[in-house]
Amino acid sequence: MTGGFLADAVVYLAAAVVCVPIAKRLGMGSVLGYLLAGIVIGPFALGFIGEEGKDIMHFAEFGVVMMLFLVGLELEPAKLWRLRRTILGVGSAQVLITAAACAAAVVAIGLDWRAAVAVGLALSMSSTAIALQSLKEKGLMGTTGGQSSFAVLLFQDIAVIPILALLPLLATAHLAAAAASAAAGADGGYGSQSDAGHGATLIGHLPGWMQTLAVLGAVAAVIVLGRFVIVPILRVIARTRLRELFTATALLIVVGIALLMQMVGLSPALGTFLAGLVLATSEFKHELESDLDPFKGLLLGLFFMGVGASIDFHLIGAAPLRIALMTVGVIAIKLAVLYGIGRAVRLSMDQNLLFSIGLAQVGEFAFVLLAFIAQLGLLDPAWTGTLMAVTALSMALTPLLQLLNERLIQPHLGSCPQAVERDDDEIVDDHNQVLIAGFSHFGSTVGRFLRANGVDATLLDHDSDRVDLLRKFGFKVYYGDATRFDLLQAAGAGNARILICAFDDLESTQKLVETVHKNFPHLKLLIRTRHRADAYEILDLGVDPASIYRQHLDTSVRLGVDALLHLGHRAYTAHRAGQSFLRQDEEAMWKIAPTRHDLQQYISSVREQIALQEELFKADRQSDPARGDHAWDSQVLRDVLGRPAAG
């Protein structure tokens, strides 16, 4: 490929733009679309990209790092703590049992036991990129199956570190020494994780206890930085109101932490996950999420295309049956182990299938581990190539298996009576049912009222100073422009029931109404407007008149009622007069609405309404039996009955 950067970009982007919508249309999810795009532009189909596909993958794997940052952002420490048993229990069971089963299988087909253990460990890894991406895309992260999947993936992320430390012990002593020095430069291009624990780190030459100290120090640094440095910096950046600067800061945080982790030999994904956790409770949670999400998406897409392009079809072509059998075998073993574990922790049938099929592929960590195993001399190149092909194929097959599960298996489970009780404890979904956009005096009053009645709302505001202040008072406020689709999405608009729009200005309100109508039609909108003219503008967007609230209407009528009281009017009569006035005013307002575009007609119509209102209220004052009410008014009765009989 010689077209340079622009031509490369066109190839990748065009492939994605063509393949992903087609895959989506066929109900396959974006992952399979990217994989297909990679195969199409890869060396074995159109040949637009060759060996450099692996470099692309190296770069694109940063998407996984970013994804874990975002996962951390969404998780919050308290939720992670709730998941601790699942992570340790289900995670370790999955890695150990799968590794043992795969090792036994490769021993059976003629590998040395040491190589078999190494390969088993490599094959026990699942693809965080594929599994999490498809769970998120389908909105299944909050289900028990989704949470179990996440727990297993997180455990694997952590497990990679000791595994990388363990592998050299499997090799003979002199081989290990040779490999360790080679490891630094020879990570083959796969992986942000490949540097973990070995020569490439800055602290590699230090004695063991100092390395441990450095690692612990780095973890502490991430936590302290997140709490006391990053958040204040973000506040300053937010105050500049330059969106791209905020995005740049967000990228800097992720890249910086990834670099720090690499320096001390920890997995960058793990480090950014930790940073995400720390920032999850800050007011910038949703803004960071929405700013980084497109980068993560693009990088992951690129990564999947790299996987597609790297499938060695020559190798597969040379021994198609063998590779096919191995792929099916590995998937079958992983699926069986995962399903068994799912049964053991009492996942219901449908959740268990979601869990076991989602994680049945061999993941991107395996590329890293296999390359390392090869360097250690535990495995010959032919085996390595075969296993890499199996890994790539298994990743490509996952979306197809999921499709099969969704289309053919799940529909029959709906009435499945033997579905086991769901374990509710770990459904982690705290999205509030109410969102309030714009948390000025108006919005904060609404928020306080709802909170007083046990309804917690997610609050979005664009004024970072105000956000700061309100958070000090314990409100869950997030900084960001609530008219943006991505921020609404991140704040949980997809799951909420009500969106209260409390913006001060008409323009933002209109923008928000349009965004919600387009993207979240299920949301009930309740809209504050400044006055009658604004209310008409909102009405023109097709909003239900009963959901439009003119901000001064109730207050001014309430004041008017109190004025009547000070003049000596009876409280209940004044109260009823106020209520009737509100009703009349609203009715009159919507009655005029259709005609207001025709100015002439509007004027006459308004005059008509004013006249009508005057008449109605005059009538009420005089208690004219023909109009208004005269309940509890004995004057009328007296007039009819009393006069002749008086005396």
Place this chain on the structure above:
Amino acid sequence: MARVLVLFAHPRLEKSRANRSLLRHLPQIDGLTFRDVYEHYPDFNIAVAAEQALLLAHDIIVWHHPLYWYNTPPLVKQWIDMVLSFGWAYGPGGDALRGKAIFHVLTTGGAEAAYQLDGFHGSTLGQFLLPLERTMRLCGMDWLPPFTVHGTHVMTEAELDRHGALYHRLLKGLVAGSLRPDELHGHATLNAALGGLPLEGARE
């Protein structure tokens, strides 16, 4: 010396000649508390604790209201439902009102003769008040006959003043202790117990 609480309920006092007149005759004395509930709760959102505290601070409760459709104005029913709460006014431990006396002061547009078994309405006022009587008795209160002002639609100012004077005498006597609740039983109305209207022109 008894402490008397007059709870007054009229949704539209400004249109009621008879009740405005009666209120003018309320004695302005220590020991008598007047509370206009429609002025306090135009939105019907009754402050239960405040009402209960008032009840506890008095010995004799007077409900003063017009009779609408053989019944109280709606806020009185709201008050009963909210203030006479379970465990406070009735039920286990609900003895806060035990031993207090209660009666109603009623104005009706129709004549007294209409509230007889053979009259226009076919029942006595006592019969129409049965749900209220049972309610108050359930709370352990001493139910007294009502003080009534009938025929307000056709009443002259002078006649209203004579009723006002009798009302004045009743309240003043109860506060002073010269009238004792247990002596007021056995009559159809408190008006009768007091010996009827004072002579025309008599002022208290």
